[in-house]
Amino acid sequence: MSTLKGSCIFGQSGGPTAVINASAQGVIQAALAREEITRVLGAAHGIKGVLNDQLYDMGKEDPAEVELLQYTPSSALGSCRYKLADPGEDDTDYKRILEIFQKYDVRYFFYNGGNDSMDTCNKISKYMQSVGYECRVIGIPKTIDNDLMQTDHCPGFASAAKYIATSCAEVWNDCHVYDTGMITIIEIMGRHAGWLAGSAALAGLTGCGPDLVYLPERDFDMDRFLADVQDIYKRTGNCMVAVSEGIHYADGTFVSEGDVEASDGFGHVQLGGLAVRLAERCKEATGAKVRGIELSLLQRCASHLASETDIMEAKMAGRIAVESALDGITDKMVAFECTRDGGDYRCEPVLIDLTEVANAEKKVPQEWINAEGNGVEQPFIDYVLPLIQGQPDRPTDRSLPRFAKLKKIPAEG
Numbered sequence: 001m002s003t004l005k006g007s008c009i010f011g012q013s014g015g016p017t018a019v020i021n022a023s024a025q026g027v028i029q030a031a032l033a034r035e036e037i038t039r040v041l042g043a044a045h046g047i048k049g050v051l052n053d054q055l056y057d058m059g060k061e062d063p064a065e066v067e068l069l070q071y072t073p074s075s076a077l078g079s080c081r082y083k084l085a086d087p088g089e090d091d092t093d094y095k096r097i098l099e100i101f102q103k104y105d106v107r108y109f110f111y112n113g114g115n116d117s118m119d120t121c122n123k124i125s126k127y128m129q130s131v132g133y134e135c136r137v138i139g140i141p142k143t144i145d146n147d148l149m150q151t152d153h154c155p156g157f158a159s160a161a162k163y164i165a166t167s168c169a170e171v172w173n174d175c176h177v178y179d180t181g182m183i184t185i186i187e188i189m190g191r192h193a194g195w196l197a198g199s200a201a202l203a204g205l206t207g208c209g210p211d212l213v214y215l216p217e218r219d220f221d222m223d224r225f226l227a228d229v230q231d232i233y234k235r236t237g238n239c240m241v242a243v244s245e246g247i248h249y250a251d252g253t254f255v256s257e258g259d260v261e262a263s264d265g266f267g268h269v270q271l272g273g274l275a276v277r278l279a280e281r282c283k284e285a286t287g288a289k290v291r292g293i294e295l296s297l298l299q300r301c302a303s304h305l306a307s308e309t310d311i312m313e314a315k316m317a318g319r320i321a322v323e324s325a326l327d328g329i330t331d332k333m334v335a336f337e338c339t340r341d342g343g344d345y346r347c348e349p350v351l352i353d354l355t356e357v358a359n360a361e362k363k364v365p366q367e368w369i370n371a372e373g374n375g376v377e378q379p380f381i382d383y384v385l386p387l388i389q390g391q392p393d394r395p396t397d398r399s400l401p402r403f404a405k406l407k408k409i410p411a412e413g
Helices: 020-032 047-051 063-071 092-103 115-130 157-175 195-206 222-236 274-286 308-326 378-388
Strands: 006-012 037-043 055-057 106-113 136-141 182-188 212-214 238-244 290-294 332-339 346-353
Touching: 006 020, 006 047, 020 037, 020 063, 020 106, 020 308, 037 047, 047 092, 063 308, 092 106, 092 115, 106 115, 106 308, 115 136, 136 308, 157 182, 157 195, 157 238, 157 308, 157 378, 182 195, 182 274, 195 212, 195 238, 195 378, 212 222, 222 238, 222 274, 238 274, 274 290, 308 332, 308 346, 308 378
Parallel strands: 006 037, 006 106, 106 136, 136 332, 182 238, 182 290, 212 238
Antiparallel strands: 037 055, 332 346
């Protein structure tokens, strides 16, 4: 195999996570250490930064700040939700990307994101092959939704799951303060896959878990839901419910009253207001004190509760992407292959074809959901628990978190 020398571009896409910048750190540090990669460029706001020729020279960043990326939430380079058209229908964006790649002699492209981002990777890789431009493309997984196919789990999910479980346990204690009782509805992210909502059940390990958990993998029945809540409230004087934002009726209609006219660049409808809607129905049915809580963005930016396991695996994914590309591999995504035999958790990186990941969704297995559709079974707990382990030794400044501060120096063409 001949040595391929040239620049690399790294971009972040989709919703951020508590550990997405750990993957950025993995890519940047690994790429800067290799002489085959002549320059390491960061794309401002994902693929939009490539299209707009807005790239940062990561080699000019302070190494100490790059090291802090693993403890910094959100997307340090900026993200986007931008869908590339099929090149057979409109190749305008692809010609522009090729122009930018040629301008900076880009021979390596690393893109960090979820389902739609892997679609972007796949399209760029196939286009570059079709025009004969040698460029190695590797996707790096990222999504708190944990719905990427062909990988045991996704970086970002574990930290969000840990935050959700911890928050539910804390809310449970608060809701049991008074002798008057309360019904609490906690709305958790997850459009079509219930991995995050199911993780609320981990709070049960502390003795402070939700009484009911509803996932989008099962059709939702309002009457049955209200009956479940009433039964628990009458027996215990309290009821806490964890519910995925994407729960839907048997006809596929979302229970959420989100604005169906609002959608992102990939046509995903904006959901919202579910906790409030369900709280209103519970209030009408029981007359109890009811509170609706939406965890919202806190689920994906709460780096103070990040899983050390998640951080290390996210960083590993970035490093493996670079090493694989330098070994001549392209058109792949870094994935995880894990074992949990006897409580011994092991995670190994593997590479899978981008075509097997793009635009596909992994959902919670039906057998991991209880027969009533209002909770999860032990295999779900056994799956998630190893992923949330470890407390990172986070740097602070005056007892506040110290995040990375990048200079973001524009790259010269």
